[in-house]
Amino acid sequence: MPGSTLRSFHERFIVETRPVNATVKRNLFIISAVLVGAGLVFFFVILSSVLQKDDVSSIDAPIESWIDARRTDWLTVVMIGIAVVFGPIALPIIILVVTVSWGIFARHIWRPLLLALGTLTGVIVVQIITRLVGRQRPPVSLMLFGTDTTFSFPSGHVLGACDFLLLLTYLVFSRKKNPRVTVAAFVVAALLIFAAAVCRVYLGYHWATDALASMSLSLVILGLIVALDTYRTVRVRSEAGTQRPHAAVDTVGDQAGAHDPEQRHAQRHGGQASEGPVEARRSARVDGERSDGEEHAHKYQHDSLGHVAENTDEHDGGAGRARGH
Incomplete structure (x- = not known):
């Protein structure tokens, strides 16, 4: 009886399938592989440069100096607002509200579950890597919103924002028929991610390579979620169509x-x-x-x-x- 109840719950609220052509399914797996591969390559290139303090990491000091010279009062207020929205207090609440509301109104928890899984994975990964790398933040004198003495590589704020925006955009707009709408949604998500990354560097809490490494890790997480979602939900649609009634x-x-x-x-x-x-x-x-x-x-x-x-x-x-x- 418990097994029957669990199976009924699974089929009613968790199972979610979508029919596509075989080419579409293959392309989704290719995209997921490219995202994971590119993200890992970018991240390890940046990590190697940070550890050796050469190549890519050489851009950190010039970018910090350039931004520091252009600080203004009104821009600082805007950047603080962005930092609060994507911070460790507000963002988890936003993710929880979106996940629960989505599951209740859609009466389906597969995609909300993927959203929660992807963002939680990012939190765990960033906590592990920051302690292993142990990179120091910019000087305290550059910080505009309080003092933070924890490690900086990679940026947890930027990774959280990337995971939430990219996963939400994919999970919502991957089911849309119009590709232009999907592309427009990803462009908006990319602009918001860029704002979250800039605000962390502007406020003096991270180097530019911290934010770039977080973006790279987010691509890896997005690719894994795309692969899992494709494997779980995509069903190949028959090219011949539905069987005729007089078959x-x-x-x-x-x-x-x-x-x-x-x-x-x-x-x-x-x-x-x-x-x-x-x-x-x-x-x-x-x-x-x-x-x-x-x-x-x-x-x-x-x-x-x-x-x-x-x-x-x-x-x-x-x-x-x-x-x-």
Whole structure:
């Protein structure tokens, strides 16, 4: 009973399938592989540069100086607002509200579950990597919204914003028929991610490579979610389309006379077909067997009667000879 209840719950609220062509399914797996591969390459290139303090990481100090020279009061207020929205307090609340509301109103928890899974994975990954790398943040004198002495690589704020925006955009707009709407949604998500990354560098809490590494990790998480969603929900749609209603009639017709077009035509259209070559031969064979059987039975009956009559005559003749004696 518990197993039946769990299966019913799973089929009603978790199972979510979508029919697509085989090419679309293959392309989704290719996209997921490209996202994971590109994200890992970018991240390890940046990580190697940070650890060796050369190449890509050399852009950190010039970018920080350029941004520091362009700080203004109104822009600082805007950047603080962005940081609060994508911060460790507000963003988890937003994700929780979106996930629960989506599951309740859609009466389906597969995509909300993926959203929660992807963002939670990002939180765990960033906590592990920051402690392993142990990179120091920019000087405290550059921080405009309080002091933060934790490690900086990669940025947890930027990774959280990337995961939430990219996963939400994919999970919502991957089901849309119009590709322009999907592209526009990803462009909006990219602009918001860029704003979240810039605000962390502007406020003096991260280096530019911290934000770039977070974006790279987010691509990996997005690729994994795309692969999982494709494997779980995508079903290949038959190119031939739905089976016709009279397919069963065609099967019967094919079994009865696979080489008789008139018979199949009559069975499809509910009419009566003229007797084809196969049926004519079958009828002639049956009639012939019936005639042979009747003739054989008649002959047997005739022989039996004649034999009986002969025996009767012999018996009568014997009786007469007995009387004569």
